[in-house]
Amino acid sequence: MGADxxxxxxxxxxxxxxxxxxxxxxxxxxGHAPTLEIDLFLANIALDLIGQATLLLDYAGTLxxxxxxxxxxxxxxxxxxxxxxxxxxxxxxxxxxxxxxxFLFSNFQLLLFQALSNSxxxxxxxxxxxxxxxxxxxxxxxxxxxxxxxxxxxxxxxxVAEGLDWSWRFVDELFEAPDAKLIEAGVAVDPASFRxxxxxxxxxxxxxxCLARPADRRATVGGRRGHHSEHLxxxxxxxxxxxxxxxxxxx
Amino acid sequence: MYTTELQKNAQPTAVEDPARVAEFEARIxxxxxxxxxxxxxxxxxxxxxxxxxxxxxxxxxGMLPEGNWITRAPSxxxxxxxxxxxxxxxxxxLYIYAAAETLGTSREQxxxxxxxxxxxxxxxxxxxxxxxxxIGAIGWLVDGAAIMNQVPLQRxxxxxxxxxxxxICKEESFHQRQGFEIMMGLAAGxxxxxxxxxxxxxxxxxxxxxMFGPPDDNSPNSxxxxxxxxxxxxxxxxxxxxxxxxxxxxxxxxLTIPDPDLTWNEARGxxxxxxxxxxxxxxxxxxxxxxxxxxxKARNDAWNEGAWVRxxxxxxxxxxxxxxxxx
Numbered sequence: 001m002g003a004d005x006x007x008x009x010x011x012x013x014x015x016x017x018x019x020x021x022x023x024x025x026x027x028x029x030x031g032h033a034p035t036l037e038i039d040l041f042l043a044n045i046a047l048d049l050i051g052q053a054t055l056l057l058d059y060a061g062t063l064x065x066x067x068x069x070x071x072x073x074x075x076x077x078x079x080x081x082x083x084x085x086x087x088x089x090x091x092x093x094x095x096x097x098x099x100x101x102x103f104l105f106s107n108f109q110l111l112l113f114q115a116l117s118n119s120x121x122x123x124x125x126x127x128x129x130x131x132x133x134x135x136x137x138x139x140x141x142x143x144x145x146x147x148x149x150x151x152x153x154x155x156x157x158x159x160v161a162e163g164l165d166w167s168w169r170f171v172d173e174l175f176e177a178p179d180a181k182l183i184e185a186g187v188a189v190d191p192a193s194f195r196x197x198x199x200x201x202x203x204x205x206x207x208x209x210c211l212a213r214p215a216d217r218r219a220t221v222g223g224r225r226g227h228h229s230e231h232l233x234x235x236x237x238x239x240x241x242x243x244x245x246x247x248x249x250x251x
Numbered sequence: 252m253y254t255t256e257l258q259k260n261a262q263p264t265a266v267e268d269p270a271r272v273a274e275f276e277a278r279i280x281x282x283x284x285x286x287x288x289x290x291x292x293x294x295x296x297x298x299x300x301x302x303x304x305x306x307x308x309x310x311x312x313g314m315l316p317e318g319n320w321i322t323r324a325p326s327x328x329x330x331x332x333x334x335x336x337x338x339x340x341x342x343x344x345l346y347i348y349a350a351a352e353t354l355g356t357s358r359e360q361x362x363x364x365x366x367x368x369x370x371x372x373x374x375x376x377x378x379x380x381x382x383x384x385x386i387g388a389i390g391w392l393v394d395g396a397a398i399m400n401q402v403p404l405q406r407x408x409x410x411x412x413x414x415x416x417x418x419i420c421k422e423e424s425f426h427q428r429q430g431f432e433i434m435m436g437l438a439a440g441x442x443x444x445x446x447x448x449x450x451x452x453x454x455x456x457x458x459x460x461x462m463f464g465p466p467d468d469n470s471p472n473s474x475x476x477x478x479x480x481x482x483x484x485x486x487x488x489x490x491x492x493x494x495x496x497x498x499x500x501x502x503x504x505x506l507t508i509p510d511p512d513l514t515w516n517e518a519r520g521x522x523x524x525x526x527x528x529x530x531x532x533x534x535x536x537x538x539x540x541x542x543x544x545x546x547x548k549a550r551n552d553a554w555n556e557g558a559w560v561r562x563x564x565x566x567x568x569x570x571x572x573x574x575x576x577x578x
Contacts (some may be wrong), residue, residue, distance in 0.1 A: 024322060027330070030337050031318035032549065034557020036311065036345055043338040047331055054327045071326045095560050151570060152563025159559065242325040242383055249441045251325035251383070 003185040008121060009063035010083070011178055011188050013073065014224060015124075016056030017084035019131075020074055021232070022105060023049030024239050025092055034095055041141055045102070048134040055127045075243035079233050080226040087170035089223070089232045096156065097163030099145045104167055106138035107201050108174045111194040120186035143205045150209025157210065165214050172219030267292055279480055284410035287353035295479055296354050298472075299409055301370075302481060303351035304361040308372035310344035311365075312546050316380040317389060325383055332429055333386060339422045346418070350411035366551050374532060375462050377540025384437050384444075384451035390430015392452075392459040392497065398423045399493045400463065403483035412481070431500065438504040445505075452501065453509040460524075461532040463490040469529075494522050 026046035033039035057070035068076075087105055092098045113135055116128035149160035175191045175198075182188035206213055222228065242251070271290055278285065285291055314337050321337065324330035348358045364370035375393050380386065401420050407413045437448035464470060464486040476482035484492075494513075501508050512525035535543070 020327075023330075027321040027334060030321050030334065031311075031314035031341075032553040034553070034560035036341055036348075038557075038560070039314075040338055040341050040345070043334055043341070047334045047338065050327060050331045050334065054331070057327075071328075074327055075325075095557065148567040149560070149563050152567040153559065155559045156563030156566075238322050241323055246441065246443055249325075249444050251329055251436060251440075 002181040003179070003187055005063040005065070007179055007182055008124075008187055009060040011182050012056045012060035012063065012124065014083040014178070016053045016060060016070070016073070017082050018088050018105075018109070019049040019056065020053035021082070021084045021235065022088035022102075023047075023053060024235060025088065025090075026098075026102075028092055029098070038095070042098075045106075045138050045141070048131075048138070052127065052131045052134070055130075059123050059127070071243075075240045079228050079236065082228065082232060082236070083224050083226060084228075084232075085170065085173050086220060086223040086229055087167055087174065089229055089235060090167060090170070091231055093163060093166065094159055096149055096159035096161075097166055099142055099149065100160055100163030101167050102138065103142040103146050103205070104164075104171060104202070105174075106135055106142050108191070108198055110135045110139045111197055111201075112189065112191060115189040115194060118186075119188070124187065139201075146205050146211070147209040150206070150211040160209070161211055164211065168214040169217055169220040173221040173223060176221065176224055178224075276478075279408050279478070282406070282480070283408075284413065285408050286410045294475075295481075298476065298479070299412065299481055300351055300354050300356045300361075302476075303347055303354075303412055304356070304364070305371050305373075307344045307347035307351060307361065308365045308370055309376065310340045310347065312372045312376045312550060313393075314340050314344075315546055315549050316376055316378070316542070317386060319380050320383060320386050323383070324386075329433070336390070336426050336429060339426065343415075343419050343422070346415040347412075350409075350415045353411050362554070366547070366554055368538060368547060371536065373462060374535040374540060375458050376546060377535050377543045378454065378458050379542050381454075382447045382451060384434065384447035385455070387430050387433030387437060387448065388451035388455040390426050390428075391434050391500070392430070392455050393462065394423050394426040394430060395497060396459050396462045396493050398427055399489050399496075403489075404481075406480070406483060408480035431504075434506070435504045438506055448504075449506055452506050456509050457527065457531075458535075460490055460494070460527055461529075461535075463487075463493065465529065465532070466527075491521055494524055498522055 023046045026042050026049065029039065029042045030046075031039065033042055053074065054070045057073045061068040061070060061073055085105075087101060090097075090101055110132060113128040113132035117125055117132060119125040119128060146160065149156040151157070175195050177183065177190045177192060178188045183190050203213060242249075272292055275285075275289075275291060275295075285295075317333065317337050317340070321330065321333055324333050348361060351361060352358055361370065365372065375396075380389070398420060401416050401423065404416045405413055405420060407416065434448050434451075437444040440448075467473060467485045467487045470486055473482060473485055477485070498508055498513065510525045512523065514523050516523045534540070538547075
């Protein structure tokens with residue numbers, strides 16, 4: 001087995017960063033959603049994501065063995081060291097854009113965690129099994145809203161189509177292969193293996209939603225290597241401000 | 252208290268059957284629950300709608316000052332706890348709106364009244380959350396004061412309200428503990444953290460005491476509400492209880508209550524405390540609180556910017572219904 005603890009830690013960090021950054025984004029909605037019910041489910045999803053991030057980043061810290069825990073990783077890294085995908089850091093925009101982002105990401109994350117439930121790394125497998133149940137709900141709620149908005153009014157169809165269009169360039173990045181050593185060792189999965197299932201799931205919902213699948217375009221990538229959009233730095237400056245301002249404090 | 256306008260109690264408009272009124276009063280006196288389909292005096296119904304909708308509005312507006320810190324919570328655990336807490340507040344708003352709807356007023360009417368500025372919500376949410384310690388202070392003091400008020404309401408005479416309150420009280424007590432835990436951590440932390448904690452207590456103490464509403468001698472309709480058992484203890488009684496419980500908690504974590512007149516009164520077995528600035532309270536009730544404009548704007552913006560989403564959901568449901576009918 002060629003994968004060492006550091007490799008697994010890096011993988012766990014990228015998984016944890018996806019959850020953390022999207023959880024942070026969804027937290028921005030709290031108190032401002034179009035209905036109380038939407039407010040509650042967005043907070044619910046955010047809460048699940050922050051929970052996943054905590055487990056994954058804590059585990060990464062343990063594997064590294066350098067005294068970092070989930071908080072240290074979340075609050076004391078800068079943009080170049082975050083390895084989340086670009087999709088999750090995109091600004092919320094209107095509810096149409098938020099839901100399109102959620103729809104794409106949750107469908108991806110569901111297949112990913114289902115596959116990782118059989119990871120040879122028992123901790124990652126355990127986290128993935130637990131998270132897959134949560135994410136199945138996220139994917140369902142987001143898909144339902146895609147259909148409501150797509151097959152709602154003219155305005156809602158247009159807005160959700162714009163949201164989808166905004167996010168579409170970031171889809172291919174989700175399917176970038178992680179470290180080959182990890183795939184070989186059965187710790188990680190190659191997401192290319194479930195791309196057909198992803199496309200089928202997305203297309204089925206888009207059909208119900210009377211929405212066209214956006215045209216293929218050049219993928220925007222870089223997140224997994226720390227090369228992010230302009231938005232991440234702002235997100236971090238807000239999320240990390242207390243920890244950075246008071247580095248000696250415990251909360 | 253989450254209702255600030257009780258003193259504006261409605262007068263009965265029509266003459267009601269004295270026999271029915273007497274039977275109603277007798278049921279209340281026997282501590283029976285009044286249920287949605289039961290006959291009730293119009294004034295009771297109106298007062299309850301006002302009280303319950305104000306309570307629901309307070310939960311919803313209350314999500315804003317705390318929501319202000321979700322993106323800046325200082326640890327993953329604190330972020331998760333705060334998200335869960337603010338989500339609970341939204342859930343409370345939902346149950347109470349639903350319970351109030353059983354009185355024949357729709358949620359839409361209640362929400363419209365909030366957005367137009369006609370309906371009130373607790374004065375406390377018109378103060379800003381400046382530092383992380385404010386999240387501790389809100390949990391500890393504001394939720395602590397809310398519990399004082401709501402525990403007796405589990406025995407309120409209106410069944411749906413009393414039952415909603417049972418679940419709400421359980422969650423509020425978790426909120427109060429998480430707030431106190433934040434304050435405890437800060438008070439035992441660095442000099443900067445202690446300063447934050449004391450400053451938050453200084454700013455939130457008096458507004459928290461005001462949450463119980465005007466003093467009893469200036470709360471003319473309290474007696475009616477007490478007789479109807481939709482209020483079970485007076486404003487001043489609840490306020491006193493709150494002070495007596497909270498002062499030792501502040502002492503335990505080394506924070507100072509910002510009241511030079513605060514002294515233990517051996518004879519009363521209670522704390523005497525300084526005069527409350529009622530001018531400030533009434534100004535905030537009138538909508539002149541420091542963040543009143545921000546709060547109302549945030550609610551209105553969320554509602555207006557979300558209109559297209561609600562319209563889409565309605566249009567989609569109608570399309571589905573038509574399809575189901577055609578099939």
